[in-house]
Amino acid sequence: MNARDSILARIREALRGGSDSHGSGHSVAEADLSHRSPADAGEADTAESEAEPVVGSTGVRRFLPNVPDDFAGQVALFAERSESLKTEFLRCADEAAASAQLKLLADREGWESIALPADSEIRTLLTDLSIPKLEVSRSTAKTDLEKVSAGITGCDALIAQTGSVLLTAKSGGGRAMSVLPVHHVVIATSSQLLADLPGAFELMEQKYAPNFPSFMTFITGPSRTGDIERVLVLGAHGPRKLTVILLGGEGTTSRAWNQPPVT
């Protein structure tokens, strides 16, 4: 029997038996060590039954941190979360404003070169920048990507609840561009702002199932560590800086920056 079959057989045996492996005549009742507090007797105390209905994760929204219903409230929450995460959060009314903002960023940070996904419409926001632009494709060397001053990507969503950016291998120009350069800049549109994590998972399924990108990540602030005396240090291995640029206001219909144009 191969390992797969023997592990599965052991699992089935264990689940069927359900006996105490040390059950050498010392029953639970004898020592009464298995008592649970009445508070635990609810959901967690599940009986060994195949028939019981699956609760799953429906309705978990009401357990998670509260999120305002309206757009303005969600933007304010995203801004508040960003502040405490040390994410730079910028709002721009339109593409011209975003272009100008990126120019300002480039000057402030002294960018020498930037990376963006190949064939991406992000290019149209960068026309004012006269620095080398690395359009990342399959042939891009990791060492070149490592050297750029910033990686600029789109995203799939922003999550107000946690101040997170949802990014995939599709929207993020692959896996490395958003983690290897020292500064990661995300371009998002107002229609991409979601209230909470359950909403983000719903979006993921609607948008991609069953052909999910091979890599998807929730980015919540710039890379950090507290491994030395629990002191917070940014830029442990990933980007030291994270900038999120939110384009447009409520109800603005704008194009998504996460997909290459259809060719």
Next chain:
Amino acid sequence: MPSASSQFNTDATRMVADLEHRQMVQQSLSGYQKTRSSNANRFQDWESARSRAATIKDEAIRHLDRYLVQFEEKLVARGAKVFWANDATEARAYILDLARAKQAKVIVKSKTMVSEEIHLNEALEKAGFKVVESDLGEFIVQLRHEPPYHIVFPAMHLTRGQISDLFQQKLAAEPTSDPEALTMTARKALRQEYIAADIGITGANFAVAETGMISITENEGNARLTSSLPKTHVVLLGIEKIVPRLADLALFLPMLATAGTGQQLTCYNSLVGGPRSAEEIDGPEDMHVVLLDNSRTRLLADAEQRDTLRCIRCGACLNVCPIFRNVGGHAYGTTYQGPIGSVITPHLRGLQSWQHLSQASSLCGACTETCPVKIDLHHHLLQNRRNAVAEKGSPFQQLGFRAFAFVVNRPRLFGFAIRIMKFLAPLQRLFNATPGDPVWPWTKSRELPSFARKSFRDLWKERTS
């Protein structure tokens, strides 16, 4: 070699006397507790979230066979390879063979406790591969040739001074007392390794059956780099990591962060569902997922303690444990420290050799109370004690308890015994806390309480007469 039990006694006794170490651990953990409780308070209903998380994990465990097969099918359909390992030896052999087949030189790793459990680094290094831990804390303890001190905070026991000395010695770095400068030293050293590495090994915090994905929770970005840059990505995980559905992570990701580090969400929560697909720009060409049993099915067979398979390795039970806070992580001598380690290690490595950890407990229940998936930890410690005695009790102990039961069940005899003890107490005082003391095992580190002038029985008699 001394037994695990006597080694624990020696180490724990030494650590308890190290006030500086205790101070440091308490200080680290007090910050954690503050942020943790403020983030748990952000939840609209943390208690219901705990119950639900426990329910979902129980569902996964009850149908573990089905969910594992589903997980495998989905991954294989996306071009990943899945290897099932009965034990540590099989898992190590598979990864070693793979590294040889790939003619790898450098292997970069992100934090995985399962690799500690199967002693993977030693095996790979012995076979001539260069193995680099990339999580900052793991990198530090690897340079010190030490096991991780804590499942979530591996280098929690070290001061910045010690780390500076270490970097000076091993990396030729300038001395500094600035944690940022130290972090940047490690960042620089590791950057080149990611790019050079042939294989990246990561663990997984969750395995999503529905979609065949692994979920990795981290803060530094090292797991992202490890799973993105090398040509081959190896994932090592225990079979208990399963959650049924992708959407379940909407609950588990914030709960793991809150319980684990006190954050609302950790910096990166990444889902990997295969090697690079045809239309993607980058990513590994190969993905190998190693599913490890290594006695987990023994835990599953124990209906009483099956709930330990819910564990999401957040480390919260370590952080609140008065024993952990005083003896520290290394004294345990186990891969998994703290209450969860004390509960499961006897199942993984033998009850008689490891039941002593279940004795090292005040049974205060702080672990059970804090556990985000409601594992009944402190009762499991009691069950381990009971099981150890049932399996192989000491005749001396049994005799002692029988004598005790004989006396306390006879009120007159009990009263008489108390009077004798009271009479003998001044004699004990002469030898108090010396090796000649008949109760030396107690008095060598504790005060022996003196008898009350009037016993409860005397007081009761006065009251009712």
